Amino acid sequence: MFPSLKVNFRGIAIMSPQEVGHQTFIFTTLIFQELHTRDRIHQIGVDDGFNEYLIHLPSELPSSGNPFLTKSDHFFGRIFPSSSLSFSMANAWKRDKPTALLSPRFLLLLLSLALLLIFSIFLSLSSRPSNPSPGFLTVNTHLSFHAISPFDCIKSPQAHPVIASTVEGVRYPFLYSLSDFGTLPDKPHKNIVRILKGKPFRKPDISTTIQEVLEKMRGEGRDGFVVDVGANVGMASFAASAMGFRVLAFEPVFENLQKICEGIYFNRVAELVTVFQAAASDRLGNITFHKLVGRLDNSAVSATGAKMAFKSNEEIALQVRSIPLDEVIPESEPVLVLKIDVQGWEYHVLKGASKLLSRKGSDAPYLIYEEDERLLKASNSSAKEIRDFLSSVGYHDCTQHGTDAHCTKKP
DSSP states (O other): OOOEEEEETTSOEEOOSOOOOSOEEEEEHHHHHHHHHTTOEEEEEEETTEEEEEEEOOSSOOOTTOSSOEEESOOTTOOOOTTEEEEEOSSGGGSOOOOOTTSHHHHHHHHHHHHHHHHHHHHHHHTSOSSSSOGGGOOOOSSOOSSOOOOOTTTSOOOSSOOEEEBTTOSSOOEEEOSOOEETTTEEOHHHHHHHTTOOBOOOHHHHHHHHHHHHHHHTTOOOEEEEESOTTTHHHHHHHTTTOEEEEEOOOHHHHHHHHHHHHHHTOTTTEEEEOSEEOSSSEEEEEEEETTOGGGOBSSHHHHHSSOTTSOEEEEEEEEEOGGGTSOTTSOEEEEEEOOTTOHHHHHHTTHHHHTSOGGGSOEEEEEOOHHHHHHTTOOHHHHHHHHHHTTOOEEEEETTEEEEEOOO
């Protein structure tokens, strides 16, 4: 009496209830034809689109040398190409009939999954900027700016070398990139010396101040923009964006803008920080700006103010765009903090933001500005002139913090 088993000719075996041993046999097409000739195999029907056959085997299993059956060391579940027929007889009566992997239903499911995957990839790509670069430097488009376009970091040439590090001692860490390296190699910038000693950059006072002010506002449930005028390399901007606040940064010096762009990339805050290549002022147009080589942080509108602390540094005069803040910031947008550090040009910046500063109570921004009488005098203004103007727009509470003044309105 021959044992029998039912098989599928497309490569998946359907087992008989007889246990013949832990063996797997492979039928090639030629062997299949030979078995059919010897009346050992009969088609018994069609199951799920596949032909089914009944095969009779001799009671003594053949060895691997048999020309009709090839012995394999693989166990149940081995699947062969469609040019072969495979089946396993190891404890087959304990197993259910396997599903044909190439059945129409399986192919339909596979096609559906492929289409779903393609659609998901399409949505992902379409939601990205058209520029192939990551979104680290993509211009923030939350606002529409009509008076001036944001600075495009992607189109800006890369400055080199790049020296950047994290800042010590701030609650919300961030990085920034140096624009001034000092006099190399004799007198490098103090932060370069710190890097060589394995230390982070020295903590800028303005960074700590910004984070403390914003921490308090966050506790009150407030949200809005931080406006950074005289952004330099972004120490105040990144202190705010590290906390998740949106920033509008104004900086006229191109070399500083390059460093801000580096910081935007390093801190991954392109969706939070929008940069403008302009000097905030009280009129729209162009003004002469004096760039101080080697001390870009001391560049100023006033030539006297620029060279006041560093008389030996070379000064370069250039034309930069000027714009009032009221021309850029929509009246509908909340502004939490207005920080101004422009080497004596503060009065003109404040006058150009009179609408913003005239907002009522807590809708008016917390104001931080540099109040250095020497620099103000170099720009033909004074601390008294500034305080009188602020009083006229409702700021009656100002306190001195070193060379900075902090002013607020009562709710």
